[in-house]
Structure formats: C-alpha cells, structure tokens
Amino acid sequence: MFRSMARWLAVGGAVVAAGSWLSRYLRPLQSTLTLNEAVVIITGASAGIGRAYAEAFAKRGARVVLAARRADLLEDLRLHIETYASDVLAIPTDVNSEDDLRRLVDQTMQHYGRIDILVNNAGADAGGQLYSISLDEIRTLVRTNLEAPMSLTHLVLPTMLAQRSGKIVNIASIAGRIAQAASTVYSSSKIGLMGFSDALRRELVGTGIDVITVLPTWTRTAMVTPEINKQVNFVDDPTAVAERTIEGMLMGESEIVFGGNIMKFGLFVERHFPALMDLYWRSELTPQYIEAMRSNSQIGRN
Ligand SMILES: NC(=O)c1ccc[n+]([C@@H]2O[C@H](COP(=O)([O-])OP(=O)(O)OC[C@H]3O[C@@H](n4cnc5c(N)ncnc54)[C@H](OP(=O)(O)O)[C@@H]3O)[C@@H](O)[C@H]2O)c1
Numbered sequence: 001m002f003r004s005m006a007r008w009l010a011v012g013g014a015v016v017a018a019g020s021w022l023s024r025y026l027r028p029l030q031s032t033l034t035l036n037e038a039v040v041i042i043t044g045a046s047a048g049i050g051r052a053y054a055e056a057f058a059k060r061g062a063r064v065v066l067a068a069r070r071a072d073l074l075e076d077l078r079l080h081i082e083t084y085a086s087d088v089l090a091i092p093t094d095v096n097s098e099d100d101l102r103r104l105v106d107q108t109m110q111h112y113g114r115i116d117i118l119v120n121n122a123g124a125d126a127g128g129q130l131y132s133i134s135l136d137e138i139r140t141l142v143r144t145n146l147e148a149p150m151s152l153t154h155l156v157l158p159t160m161l162a163q164r165s166g167k168i169v170n171i172a173s174i175a176g177r178i179a180q181a182a183s184t185v186y187s188s189s190k191i192g193l194m195g196f197s198d199a200l201r202r203e204l205v206g207t208g209i210d211v212i213t214v215l216p217t218w219t220r221t222a223m224v225t226p227e228i229n230k231q232v233n234f235v236d237d238p239t240a241v242a243e244r245t246i247e248g249m250l251m252g253e254s255e256i257v258f259g260g261n262i263m264k265f266g267l268f269v270e271r272h273f274p275a276l277m278d279l280y281w282r283s284e285l286t287p288q289y290i291e292a293m294r295s296n297s298q299i300g301r302n
Contacts, residue, residue: 035060035246037086039112041104042066043095043152044122046073048221049171052238053119056246058085065108067093068122087112095122095148096140105155114163117249118156120149120193121171125223127293130184137297138185145189150196157209164208167249170197174217174263178270181281182293201254212249216241217259227292234259 040057044050046068058064058081066074066088074090082088091107093100108115124144126137153168160166175183176190194213201211218224219236229235236258248256257263270277 035062035250038062038116039108039114040064040117040119041108041115041152041156042119042121043093043148044068044171045077046070048223049216049219049238049241050119050121051077052242053121053245054088055081056239056242057117057119058088060246061086062117063087063112064089065104065112066090067095067104069094095152096143098151101148101152101155104152105159109159115156115159115166116163117167117169118153119169119171120152121169122148123171124298125183125186125296126298127183127186127296129182129290132294133185141185142189142192145186146192146196149193153200160209161207166209167212168197168200168209169212169214169245169249171214171216172197174215174257174259174266176213176215177267178277181285182290183296210249210252211254212245213255214241214245215255215257215263217263219258222298223296225292225295227295231289231292234262 035057038057038061040062042050042053042057042064045054045064045066047070050068054064054066054077063086064081066077068074069092071090071092074092078088078090089108089111091104093104095101105115122144124141126133126141149170156166156168160168170193172193173186173190175187176194179191180187194215197211197213204211217236218228218232218234219238219241221238224232224235241258244258245256257267259266266277269280
C-alpha cells in the first residue's frame with residue numbers, strides 16, 4: 001500500500017515537472033501586444049527611472065502620458081521626446097492627491113480614449129532607522145509608494161476591464177522581497193506593493209489584464225546619493241532598467257528582477273533561510289551604512 005502510494009506520487013510529480021518544463025517552451029515568446037500607438041501612463045516621469053521609461057516607450061511608438069509634480073521637468077521631457085514619439089502628453093500630477101489622479105485618468109481618456117499600460121513608478125525614500133524618521137515621513141512614504149499605485153490602478157481598471165486588455169506595471173524594489181534594515185519604512189512600503197501586485201494578478205486572471213512587478217536594485221538616480229554610492233558594489237543604469245522591463249513585459253514575464261545572480265541568490269536565502277539573512281544584516285549594519293541610508297530622503301526632513 002505504502003509502496004504503491006509512493007509510486008503514484010513519483011509518477012504525479014514527474015508529470016507535473018514535465019508539464020511545467022514543456023509549458024515554458026510552448027508559451028509564445030512574444031506577447032500579442034505591440035507598442036505601436038499603445039497609450040502608456042507613467043507616473044514619476046520627471047526624473048530617474050520614470051524618465052527612462054518615457055523615452056523607452058516613446059522610442060517603440062507608444063503614446064506616452066507623463067505624470068509627476070515638477071511641471072517644468074515634464075515640459076522639458078515632452079519637448080525632448082515629441083520629436084520621435086507617436087504622441088506625448090504632460091499632465092502635472094501629485095500622486096498623493098485624489099483630484100490629481102482623477103484628472104490624470106480623465107484627461108488621458110479625453111485625449112486618447114483608451115489606456116493600455118499603467119506604469120506605477122513614482123516613489124520616494126526616507127532612509128534611516130525607524131526612530132529617526134518622523135511620523136509625517138512615514139505617512140508620506142506609505143501614501144506615495146503604496147496607496148497611490150493602488151488608487152491609480154483602481155481608477156484605471158474600469159477602462160482596461162472594458163477593453164479586456166491592459167498591463168499594470170508596478171515598480172517595487174529588491175527591498176520589496178528582501179527586508180532592509182535602515183530602510184525599514186521604504187522596504188515595508190515596497191513589500192506592500194509586491195503583495196498588492198501578486199494579489200491583483202490572481203484577481204485579474206482571465207480578464208486580459210496582466211500585472212507585472214519590477215524589482216530594481218540600486219539604480220543611478222537621485223535615490224543613490226554620493227554616500228550610498230560609496231557603500232554599494234553595483235549601481236544599475238536607468239535606461240537598462242527601462243529597456244529590460246519592456247522586453248520582459250512583451251515576453252510575458254510577471255516579475256522582473258535586477259541585480260543578476262547575486263540578487264537571485266539573495267532572494268532565495270531570504271525566502272528559505274531568513275536566519276542567514278539576519279546574520280548578513282548584523283555585519284552590514286555599520287554606522288557608515290546607516291549614515292548613508294540617512295542621506296537618502298526625497299520627501300524632506302524636519
Ligand atoms: N534608484 C534606485 O536605486 C531604485 C531602486 C529600487 C527601486 N526604485 C524605485 O524606482 C522608482 C523611481 O525612482 P527613481 O530612482 O527614478 O527616483 P527619482 O529619480 O527620485 O524619481 C522619483 C520620481 O517620482 C516622482 N514622485 C515622487 N513623489 C511624487 C508624488 N507625490 N507625485 C508624483 N510624482 C512623484 C518624482 O517626480 P516629482 O518630484 O516631479 O513629483 C520623480 O519623477 C521608485 O518607485 C523607486 O522606489 C529605485
């Protein structure tokens with residue numbers, strides 16, 4: 001009896017393994033979505049990775065909608081990419097204002113009549129240990145990095161559901177899978193964003209809408225201060241992050257991880273051997289490291 005159960009389990013396991021191996025090869029390598037004329041809303045487009053997304057989507061023939069607070073930077077970018085973009089719209093937006101988010105969606109719909117891709121990229125950091133961060137900073141960070149992407153997705157979904165197609169691209173972070181000391185609030189907000197993405201992906205199965213999560217590692221933008229630059233071994237290029245995201249999105253990937261095999265190994269250790277990761281953090285958390293993280297604040301310090 002025990003031997004026959006073991007045999008059935010072995011056969012079942014082999015069938016599941018073979019099926020999942022085969023599905024990787026039978027899956028179409030290109031998504032049916034082309035970027036020609038696709039309407040893409042990008043939050044946090046005024047700088048850094050968001051600006052790189054705007055340029056990369058525009059180069060591929062998409063119609064891009066640029067959203068961020070700094071209207072002058074958005075206008076500069078609009079003028080720069082309108083020379084090669086299919087069409088471009090700049091809508092000054094504070095993602096923490098519900099009125100602004102509604103205006104962003106309404107103006108996009110009035111202008112283009114559809115929304116194909118939403119890139120929830122706007123984000124901020126306030127590094128340092130929890131007790132060194134004000135309650136205002138905590139609230140602003142969680143609103144910007146977690147509540148705003150949920151609210152904007154909520155506003156965009158009726159259009160995508162009616163179209164029976166769409167892509168929601170959430171820019172999380174490696175800190176959304178590996179909890180980071182001295183970046184506690186930032187890391188928690190990104191872990192929340194990962195949970196939102198995973199839950200939404202499951203909720204939207206069969207609707208034609210895909211949810212893609214992007215996990216950048218340190219990337220050369222205002223977030224990498226000179227102090228942080230001295231502490232980290234590797235800094236990615238924003239254009240490379242944007243290009244790889246679009247490639248992964250078109251290939252049907254649902255999670256795009258940066259930082260190479262070292263980060264993949266880190267994710268494995270965090271998931272299966274968290275005590276080892278605790279040990280790693282004991283050695284990493286030096287006063288210099290904490291000071292470097294403190295230098296990183298996009299939302300102002302009291
Ligand atoms: N750089 C990295 O090392 C790194 C690593 C992992 C993940 N990420 C993530 O990548 C995303 C982009 O960051 P980045 O590195 O490009 O940083 P960045 O250069 O500081 O750009 C942040 C962008 O977010 C926008 N933003 C911030 N608060 C906003 C608000 N309330 N309303 C509207 N827009 C707002 C900013 O525009 P305005 O100031 O004009 O509003 C800016 O365009 C973030 O979600 C970040 O967490 C970055």
